[in-house]
Amino acid sequence: MAAGKHSGLNERALIADIFAPLAANTPGALNLKDDAACLVPPAGKDLVITTDAIVAGVHFFSHDPADTVAAKALRVNLSDLAAKGAEPLGYTLCLALDEECTIEWVSEFAKGLQRDQLGYGISLYGGDTVKTPGPLSVSITAFGAVKMGAMVARKGAKSGDIIFVSGTIGDGALGLEVARGLYDGLGDEKKAFLLHRYRCPEPRCALAPALVQFASAAMDVSDGLIGDIGALCAVSGVSADIELDDIPLSPAVHSLVGGDDRLLHLAVNGGDDYEIICTVAPGDVDAFLDSAQQCGVAVSKIGVITTGTHNPRIYDNKGKQVTLLVGRYEH
Amino acid sequence: MAAGKHSGLNERALIADIFAPLAANTPGALNLKDDAACLVPPAGKDLVITTDAIVAGVHFFSHDPADTVAAKALRVNLSDLAAKGAEPLGYTLCLALDEECTIEWVSEFAKGLQRDQLGYGISLYGGDTVKTPGPLSVSITAFGAVKMGAMVARKGAKSGDIIFVSGTIGDGALGLEVARGLYDGLGDEKKAFLLHRYRCPEPRCALAPALVQFASAAMDVSDGLIGDIGALCAVSGVSADIELDDIPLSPAVHSLVGGDDRLLHLAVNGGDDYEIICTVAPGDVDAFLDSAQQCGVAVSKIGVITTGTHNPRIYDNKGKQVTLLVGRYEH
Structure with a gap:
């Protein structure tokens, strides 16, 4: 040293x-x-x-x-x-x-x-x-x-692959807001949870073996879930359809968001998550889910890879396309 | 990225x-x-x-x-x-x-x-x-x-080993002084040389094979030659005798130093050299010198490893011990 x-x-x-x-x-x-x-x-x-x-x-x-x-x-x-x-x-x-x-x-x-x-x-x-x-x-x-030769790249997602994300999304982005003194009414326990998630993200090292075995592509979410899915898609030459309601949120984020679209979108695309996005071929999904469970890491299906080079599309539970009010963290 | x-x-x-x-x-x-x-x-x-x-x-x-x-x-x-x-x-x-x-x-x-x-x-x-x-x-x-197993450590110098240093010492330390606007009278060419040596040190990558084959210990000189030899000695559990006049100086440093002891000591122990100190067992010295020459890197014998845990001792050409006026870069 x-x-x-x-x-x-x-x-x-x-x-x-x-x-x-x-x-x-x-x-x-x-x-x-x-x-x-x-x-x-x-x-x-x-x-x-x-x-x-x-x-x-x-x-x-x-x-x-x-x-x-x-x-x-x-x-x-x-x-x-x-x-x-x-x-x-x-x-x-x-x-x-x-x-x-x-x-x-x-x-x-x-x-x-x-x-x-x-x-x-x-x-x-x-x-x-x-x-x-x-x-x-x-x-x-x-x-x-x-x-040897098994590193999981961002490139490799194929049309029809299922998109999964680990853990919960939005805790870091809203934890940053808590750190800034917002959301006084949320309650101390939930505020502490979000703040902790912002300060001490949980790298999903345990999921690595499942990714090596089953993921066609993967990356970690640091700049915003939807934007990062877009980055993964761009390098793979594909696009994606995302189900907004399938994105996993913690109880603390749920209580905060309520019916506030801007807050929901901030949670969904605000970044600082350090969760893992991965794509899995349809035939491997059951085995991947078993493997993730054995790894002790919760994963949620949030969408599907599609053909095309457009930005990922996001749909609400009525099948209506949603325009996010919060962009990917841009530099 | x-x-x-x-x-x-x-x-x-x-x-x-x-x-x-x-x-x-x-x-x-x-x-x-x-x-x-x-x-x-x-x-x-x-x-x-x-x-x-x-x-x-x-x-x-x-x-x-x-x-x-x-x-x-x-x-x-x-x-x-x-x-x-x-x-x-x-x-x-x-x-x-x-x-x-x-x-x-x-x-x-x-x-x-x-x-x-x-x-x-x-x-x-x-x-x-x-x-x-x-x-x-x-x-x-x-x-x-x-x-495998051949990394040259700082630890390993033994009493009787010969101490070598690559290149010339003091260019970086005096180049820093030039960068600060000193030594106006030195002449543009020499000033440019010292400034370049300060800004763009020359890592002695070419010497690596000779070190692997023959050095009992080595380190690079960043905080001052004598202080760094002391660090190498401390971890090896030995000490050293250094011949001040054998320390290789560039013509630019020679002209600057003249008979000024403080400047000489600054050159010798001012740091920013990024040259290599190494120690070589007496029986390996000739082969090391051949190998260094084949590597195209000039090396100079400057002293010998001794027993003891005292700081390295420095001698002038009359055999008189010298006290440096410039310490190792201390933090």
Whole structure:
């Protein structure tokens, strides 16, 4: 682990005292005392590599608890691995610390990493800490393993394939609204649920084996369900019909949405879900559902892949086409 | 490649137009149109993984040419791989763009990456672009391959081993001073040389095979030659005697230093060298020198590993111990 330059915190001490224990079970990480780590690739496997950064004030609130910042930074990456059918192995971490950052914050941050390392069976392979005059940011590169040639791509969905999504949709987008102080009347329990879902998404690593075996295509939902289905369709050269009422919503989102179309559409397409979209050939659907159940991950059928290159179409329960009032997160 | 949130630049367009071409020769990168990349590990090899971040105003100047920012971000990582004896394969990139960043800047940045990809035979595997209200920063995770079990560690130096360093030392540290506007009288050519060495360090990837075959320990010099030798010694449980006059200096550094001890010590221990320190058993020295020559990398003998756990000792050409006026870059 390279100690970065110029921080007010003593970065060699941070590495030795706070981060090295996160690498203790990885002999190839050399206690973060070397320039680099050594990873022995699992035999017969391909490596899957992904990277995502989060920035204070952009992707999380600077007052968010440090352990949830760690969890979010790690989990958005694990979600990508899960969507590709990969079992997570480890990660590297670049931490840019702002001037106000304290040793206590970094310790709590590391506790969040440690908890998720145990939860997901992964380890830290290396990192870099630098100081920034700007906001704190966290960049993580995660790597996982998948059977040789078996990585599940976005490309591969075929007309007639059934579209599934894991978990529930909209908790993250409405959790962000709760974090902004909205929905005072919702009740503390539901607010806490949504806030937690926003801060600590649940990567569906457990679903990976079912995806490898049965999915024709998959991706994780980060920028909005419908928009992301559109992205999957675009790269596969197909389109989709989506049943609005089949999109799985949590009780908290249900209570919030009521009959408010704008809120419903925000839930459906607001992003920050980190659930998995996948497509499954009709003949594999029963086996996929069995497999997902064995994996312990709820999946819901929400539509079907169609021919064409138009944007996915969304229908209400009367068969009427719906125009979303909330677009995909655009950049 | 995940498109980040909230940038003024259109990040999907950045990825498609500017970054995807950098991944064009890597089938596993899927044109950066997927959540993750697939890396087929080379047979019989271990992977070596390292990560380093650089921040505008901290590690480089915000007015530095964009292509040199790219080169520096990439090369500080390649230098770590080289020191471990690894052949570089590829990298992932997290780019946090500040509010003033333009499409022209990003294009020039990508040109710098492209040039080095060709130069070092590597490719982009994935990345993330996010916007930051703070300074622009670049985090890179690089991975390379080394014969199974053959990664060269910092740990392994033994008493009696000869200490070598590649290239010349001090160009980066004094190049930083040039970048700050010092040394007006030095002459344009030498100033340009030092500035270039500061902005575009030269990772000694070519030396990797010689290190794998002959080095008992190695690391790259980033925080100061003497301090970094101390770090290598500490993890190896040894110490070192260094001959000050044997430390290789470029003509530009020679002219600057003259008889100025402070400047000499700044050159010797100022950091930003990205050269390689290695230790070689006495019986392997001739073969190592032959091998380094075949690799086309100049190496200089600068000292010897000794017993003890004290800091490395530095001697002048009269055998008198020297106390450095410039410490290791401390954090």
